[in-house]
Amino acid sequence: MMNSGKKMRAFGRMAILAIAIVMLLTVVNDNEVKALNVWGLVKEAQKLEQKKDYAGAIAKYKQAVADFVAKKEYGNTANMYRRIGDNYVLLKRYDDAVSNWDLESSYADKASQTQVSLAAKRKADMLRSTAQLFIETDAASVGGANYHGAKFEPKNGALLGAYAELDPVVHNPANGKPFYTTGFPELTGKKHAAYLLYFTYGKPFSNLKNHISQAAANGTALQLGLQPMKGLAEVKDDAYLRGLAREVGESGIPVFLRFANEMNGDWVPWHGDPKAYIEKFRLVAKVFKEEAPDNVVMVWSPDRLPEHNISDYYPGDAYVDWVGVSLYTIFNPAFDPLKLGEDRSSHVEKFDNIYKMYAARKPIFISEGGISYMYPEKKLDKTDWAVYKTKEFYASLPMLYPKVKGVFWFDSNHDSSNRIKYYMLSANRKLLDAYKTSIANPFYLSAVGAESPVAYKQISGGAVAAGKHKMSAYVKTWSPRLAKVTYEIGGRNVGTAVSLPWTVHIDFTPYKGKKIEVIVKAYDNTNKLVTTRSVYVTVKG
Structure with a gap:
């Protein structure tokens, strides 16, 4: 029999187990x-x-x-x-x-x-909803803050460019009367610094000569979109590539060589092998720098989407002179968070990722782009929306992205995969007028070698000198279009603007030595208050 001590110990163990x-x-x-x-x-x-x-x-x-x-x-x-x-x-x-x-x-x-x-x-x-305030200033006061020292790069301002070869109003391919280098500036009211020309790798050089001679005669540059449509394997250091480079070099005109663009997208035959792409880009850069050292710059130009693989294709700073991007907006209500059939996206902010990745190192180049005036899937006219987005883009770009040094509009209504893209200015008078108004800003340059006389300094969260200033704003809200912006300081209205970029003239002298709150109020076209933003500014003595 178990003695009492053993029984007690066993009972204790059982009790502990039960408690556990x-x-x-x-x-x-x-x-x-x-x-x-x-x-x-x-x-x-x-x-x-x-x-x-x-x-x-x-x-x-x-x-x-x-x-x-x-x-x-x-x-x-x-x-x-x-x-x-x-x-x-x-x-x-x-x-x-x-x-x-x-x-x-x-x-x-x-x-x-x-x-x-x-x-x-x-x-x-x-x-x-955001509001950022800027003052217009003499470009000399900015100096080289936005300058990379790249060939053909203006210290301040953006070269104005276009692709216009498919617009029948400005270009007649049969007889060259008109030719886009003269027809497009006549349409838009301003000389453009450069034109985009696509060229298929392997084609005879003779296809280039007329475009080069017209560019030379009219004092414009070319953005040459060199595309290896048979794939990267055809690109070799051979007689063809060196002959092409010499042909371009001997032209004497400024050439932005955009080799195998939009490589991050699966719609081009040179997509899918970043290592091979980088190898061929470096090869083309090497050959052109040897054969055409004075008048050619290399442009590396992905599409803005997809973003995740863009950096995989970057050839390296030693081989890239300018960084380009394709930037298009077509009305798309599918992602409207309010489910009201609106496109609330910001065209000007869509390339923000690429700007942040490369603008500190290289001048940025909107190598092609536009805003469609039609909703193609429904064949619905979206002219008013496109007009607003176009004005907003060209008005805001100099303020938000001053290291963009070239902007090309894709002037075409072209059919791709049975989905027509509607960007042709000659086909839409309202959009053409919006474009003409937008590019009148002296920030947009008509020739390589020109410089903008104006620049913009952000004062949101920063400082402004006491005195009178021309102040503008980038104001974005949930409303796809705004009609009025007002500014208040100390409970008093100090300015009202009814057109982009919401410019007013304000005397900051009374606020000398103070940190002030500028109340920005934005209204839609029914005069409904959409948003109120506070922006703080220190007024220096």
């Missing part, structure tokens, strides 16, 4: 309860949504999101922030929607949900 089991079950049950509680909150929020109690739903989702964050369940966290943002939209609290979609994007990225993250950022950007 009870504690374990309690933890499990607590976790189950918590799990049930958090998903219970989600269900409660969904019921409140059905009752259109969006504020109540937001409160429940916020409780749930705290639990998911604590448990590092980032996918669920992102989902909660998406729902919170969606409910703020229904309450028409768009700034709150934006901040929650930004959090959705951040947590989706932590959960390695890349596409979810990108989609959330796109939604947020479409409804994001």
Whole structure:
């Protein structure tokens, strides 16, 4: 028989084991309860949504999101922030929607949900309200702040360019009367510094000669889009490539050689092998620098999308003189966060990624682009939308992206994959007038070697000298178009503007030595207040 001491020890061990089991079950049950509680909150929020109690739903989702964050369940966290943002939209609290979609994007990225993250950022950007203030100044005061020292690069200003070969109003390919180098400036009212010409690698040089002679006669440069349509394998250091380089070099005109553009997109035959692409780009750069050292610069020019693989194709600073980008906008309501059939995207901000990646090292070149005046899928006229976006682009570019040194408009209504792109200025009088008004800004240059007499300094969050200034703004809101912007200081209206870029003349002298708050108010075409932004500026003595 077991003695009493042994019985007591055995009983003690059993008691301890029982307590441990009870504690374990309690933890499990607590976790189950918590799990049930958090998903219970989600269900409660969904019921409140059905009752259109969006504020109540937001409160429940916020409780749930705290639990998911604590448990590092980032996918669920992102989902909660998406729902919170969606409910703020229904309450028409768009700034709150934006901040929650930004959090959705951040947590989706932590959960390695890349596409979810990108989609959330796109939604947020479409409804994001911003206001940035700039003053116009003499370009001499800016000096070389925006200058890279590249060949043909203006210190300040952007070379004006176009692709106009397919516009029958400005170019007759049969007899050259008119030729686009004269026809396009007659149409638009301003001489352009350069024209884009596509050239298929392997074709006879004779196809180039007339374009070169016309450019020489009219004092314009060429952007030569050299495209190896049979693939990269045909590009070799041989008699053909060196002969082409000598032909271009002997022309004497400034040539921006854009070799195998949009390589990041799967629609071109030179896509898919970054290593091979870099090898061939470097080869072409080497040959042209040997055979045409004085009048050719190498332009590396991806499309703005997709973004994830752009840097994979970069040949290196030693081989690239300018960085280009294709920049198009076609009306697309599919991503409208408000589901009202609008395109709320910003054309001017679409190449922001490439600018941030390369503008510190190289001058940036909008190598081709435009804003379509038709919604092609529905054959709906979107002229008014395109007019606004065009004016906004050319008005805002010098302020937001001063290291862009060339801008080419794609003047064509061309058919690609049975989807016509409507950019032809001669086919739309309103868009043509918007373009003419926009390029009248002296920032846009008519010749290589010209310099802009004006530049722009951002004063948002910075300083401005006391005195009278010509102030403009980049104002973006959830409304795709604005009609009026007002400025207030100290509760008093100091300026009202009714056209882009919302320019007013303000005397900052009374605020000398102070940090002031400039209240920017934006209104749509029904005179409805769309957004109010505070911008802080220090006025120097």
